Amino acid sequence: xxxxxxxxxxxxxxxxxxxxxxxxxxxxxxxxxxxxxxxxxxxxxxxxxxxxxxxxxxxxxxxxxxxxxxxxxxxxxxxxxxxxxxxxxxxxxxxxxxxxxxxxxxxxxxxxxxxxxxxxxxxxxxxxxxxxxxxxxxxxxxxxxxxxxxxxxxxxxxxxxxxxxxxxxxxxxxxxxxxxxxxxxxxxxxxxxxxxxxxxxxxxxxxxxxxxxxxxxxxxxxxxxxxxxxxxxxxxxxxxxxxxxxxxxxxxxxxxxxxxxxxxxxxxxxxxxxxxxxxxxxxxxxxxxxxxxxxxxxxxxxxxxx
Numbered sequence: 169x170x171x172x173x174x175x176x177x178x179x180x181x182x183x184x185x186x187x188x189x190x191x192x193x194x195x196x197x198x199x200x201x202x203x204x205x206x207x208x209x210x211x212x213x214x215x216x217x218x219x220x221x222x223x224x225x226x227x228x229x230x231x232x233x234x235x236x237x238x239x240x241x242x243x244x245x246x247x248x249x250x251x252x253x254x255x256x257x258x259x260x261x262x263x264x265x266x267x268x269x270x271x272x273x274x275x276x277x278x279x280x281x282x283x284x285x286x287x288x289x290x291x292x293x294x295x296x297x298x299x300x301x302x303x304x305x306x307x308x309x310x311x312x313x314x315x316x317x318x319x320x321x322x323x324x325x326x327x328x329x330x331x332x333x334x335x336x337x338x339x340x341x342x343x344x345x346x347x348x349x350x351x352x353x354x355x356x357x358x359x360x361x362x363x364x365x366x367x368x369x370x371x372x373x374x375x376x377x378x379x380x381x382x383x384x385x386x387x388x389x390x391x392x393x394x395x396x397x398x399x400x401x402x403x404x405x406x407x408x409x410x411x412x413x414x415x416x417x418x419x420x421x422x423x424x425x426x427x428x429x430x431x432x433x434x435x436x437x438x439x440x441x442x443x444x445x446x447x448x449x450x451x452x453x454x455x456x457x458x459x460x461x462x463x464x465x466x467x468x469x470x471x472x473x474x
Contacts, residue, residue: 172426172434173406175202178413182207185258186412187251187297189213189236189290190265192223195312195371198405199262203412204229208260213247213293215239215265238265238289239275241461248296258300260412263290263311263347272334279460280329282336286343288461291350295463298364302466307364310411311351313422314370315430317344318441323453328460346453348422348440353450355420357468365419367411368440371404372425372432399425399432407435 186203190196191212204210204227213236214220220233234250237243251258266286275284294309301307321341324330330339347368354366407423417423422440427433443449458464 173410173414173436174434175402175406175409178202178206178409179415180207181413184208184260185211185255186260186262187211187213187234187255187258188260188262188264189238189293190215192216192219194401195405195408196262196264197223197226198402199264199408199412200231201227202402202405202409203260204231206413211251211255213251213265236265236293237276238285238293239279239281241277241289241292243276244289244292245296248293251297252300255300257304257307258297259304259307261294261297261301261309262408262412263294263309264408265290266312266343268314268316268340269336271336272330272339274329278329280331280334280339282339282343283328283330283346286340287346287350288457290347291457292461292463294354295461295465298468299466301364302361303363305363308412308417309351309354309364309366310408311347311366311368312370312408313347313351313368313440314340314344315372315424316340317348317370317444321345321441321443323349323449325452325456328456345441345444346457348444349446349450349453350457351422352420352445353447353454354465354468357465358419361468365417367417367419368422369407369411369435370422370424370430370438371401371407372427372430373398403432403434410435 186208188200191200192214209230212220215237224231236247273281320338351368424430424438425433426436
């Protein structure tokens with residue numbers, strides 16, 4: 169494909185079902201809005217149902233709302249049960265929701281909030297819905313990471329929940345690195361099936377509410393300089409939408425803005441950090457995630473053997 173990939177490149181989505189987490193605002197809203205406008209039946213999987221309904225009212229097309237709190241495994245299981253009952257097939261699962269740079273807090277299950285929400289919640293949701301995607305040719309799991317996966321980022325197996333010493337930047341980096349490692353390991357496990365692929369994306373520096381928890385030293389300059397530094401949410405959503413709908417996309421790819429430092433611009437294939445490709449760490453993280461969530465994935469095993 170030549171030229172910039174824009175909203176106009178999204179293929180017709182009629183007959184497809186898309187579940188988008190965190191879709192009541194920001195990147196998730198724009199992702200869901202554009203998919204619905206192209207004909208997809210879109211489910212806004214959101215923590216605040218009333219805000220989800222308000223968001224759905226601003227969209228055109230077949231849009232429904234599902235309660236989902238990724239910081240509670242009980243809520244994840246309940247949402248997955250509802251989605252399974254309502255949808256015999258799912259074409260797109262877009263793991264978009266997230267929190268960033270929060271003060272140290274824990275989820276309902278005692279996980280550090282950023283790791284628990286951004287990674288473990290989505291890991292569990294994907295595992296519980298995967299058998300609705302596997303029979304569907306062309307189905308995709310798209311997980312939203314961040315350039316933050318390069319910043320003070322490592323998987324701290326000796327202290328995954330940051331109980332000894334907390335760094336909000338380090339915890340975010342761990343969570344976003346985990347998103348990529350999950351995508352790459354999931355793709356290897358899916359490869360033998362030939363139907364569903366796992367892809368990752370990041371929005372660059374987009375003007376959304378996500379930065380509201382950042383330290384003032386970072387938040388205030390970004391707020392003041394937003395017109396110069398950031399891009400609007402509808403642009404930030406394009407890498408996710410390309411990962412979800414471009415027919416040329418293959419499993420295990422990573423899409424982000426094509427501008428300088430991947431902060432802004434139209435989406436293109438981008439590299440992730442060398443650490444994100446460490447297979448032994450990916451597999452160790454997978455095992456730890458299964459143990460922490462109690463969720464195992466149907467019909468996919470290590471190294472892509474079914």
